[in-house]
Amino acid sequence: xxxxxxxxxxxxxxxxxxxxxxxxxxxxxxxxxxxxxxxxxxxxxxxxxxxxxxxxxxxxxxxxxxxxxxxxxxxxxxxxxxxxxxxxxxxxxxxxxxxxxxxxxxxxxxxxxxxxxxxxxxxxxxxxxxxxxxxxxxxxxxxxxxxxxxxxxxxxxxxxxxxxxxxxxxxxxxxxxxxxxxxxxxxxxxxxxxxxxxxxxxxxxxxxxxxxxxxxxxxxxxxxxxxxxxxxxxxxxxxxxxxxxxxxxxxxxxxxxxxxxxxxxxxxxx
Ligand code: KIV
Numbered sequence: 001x002x003x004x005x006x007x008x009x010x011x012x013x014x015x016x017x018x019x020x021x022x023x024x025x026x027x028x029x030x031x032x033x034x035x036x037x038x039x040x041x042x043x044x045x046x047x048x049x050x051x052x053x054x055x056x057x058x059x060x061x062x063x064x065x066x067x068x069x070x071x072x073x074x075x076x077x078x079x080x081x082x083x084x085x086x087x088x089x090x091x092x093x094x095x096x097x098x099x100x101x102x103x104x105x106x107x108x109x110x111x112x113x114x115x116x117x118x119x120x121x122x123x124x125x126x127x128x129x130x131x132x133x134x135x136x137x138x139x140x141x142x143x144x145x146x147x148x149x150x151x152x153x154x155x156x157x158x159x160x161x162x163x164x165x166x167x168x169x170x171x172x173x174x175x176x177x178x179x180x181x182x183x184x185x186x187x188x189x190x191x192x193x194x195x196x197x198x199x200x201x202x203x204x205x206x207x208x209x210x211x212x213x214x215x216x217x218x219x220x221x222x223x224x225x226x227x228x229x230x231x232x233x234x235x236x237x238x239x240x241x242x243x244x245x246x247x248x249x250x251x252x253x254x255x256x257x258x259x260x261x262x263x264x265x266x267x268x269x270x
Pocket of ligand 1: 030048049050051052053090186188209219221
């Protein structure tokens with residue numbers, strides 16, 4: 001087993017990410033606050049301040065009610081904690097329904113945080129929005145496949161790329177985003193054949209989540225991958241630790257020690 005111990009020493013830029021396609025897998029995790037961003041600093045290429053925070057951080061059922069103000073607040077916190085990864089602010093549902101709103105809201109993201117890019121969900125139908133943003137010097141990470149912001153209109157979370165017609169349609173989405181100037185694309189919840197076909201079809205990096213091994217990088221939601229979020233676990237989530245269990249066990253030790261008047265002992269007393 002090999003353990004990857006290399007720390008990232010330099011600020012990751014859009015150029016760094018572009019150069020990694022086909023050369024070195026890109027690592028991305030989500031973060032919502034400075035504490036965790038600091039832990040991830042120097043250990044991942046990219047941090048996404050995902051609107052998934054609406055579920056894992058705020059306890060809501062889906063991502064749809066996240067607001068621009070929330071995304072800015074959490075991105076500011078992440079930027080305070082991490083300096084090296086490329087930081088992306090996820091544009092919330094309703095903040096980019098037309099070009100004017102998209103440019104206004106993404107400009108806020110740039111002016112009020114140090115994020116280097118924004119992410120928007122949608123394929124060919126959103127290419128005009130991506131173009132409006134990139135024309136205004138705002139870097140865009142696309143997001144295709146299973147798109148959580150389409151939950152209600154799609155009637156649930158649906159795995160994509162199950163047949164050739166759908167794979168072709170996803171490839172068209174990816175190419176449209178590339179032509180509109182997106183610097184990379186998140187590909188979520190697709191069959192691994194689709195993940196590979198999309199990756200092979202574009203010259204910009206693809207970052208998979210539930211898209212198999214052949215994408216140019218991988219992203220996971222931190223609270224899923226470290227076992228803190230327990231409401232449900234999608235098949236693609238590998239839990240690298242049992243966060244919730246660790247917290248519960250140690251909280252139990254603390255409460256027992258307080259109840260039994262064992263904490264604070266002399267060592268922790270002035
Ligand atoms: O909001 C989020 O965390 C995301 C990832 C699942 C890619 O969009």
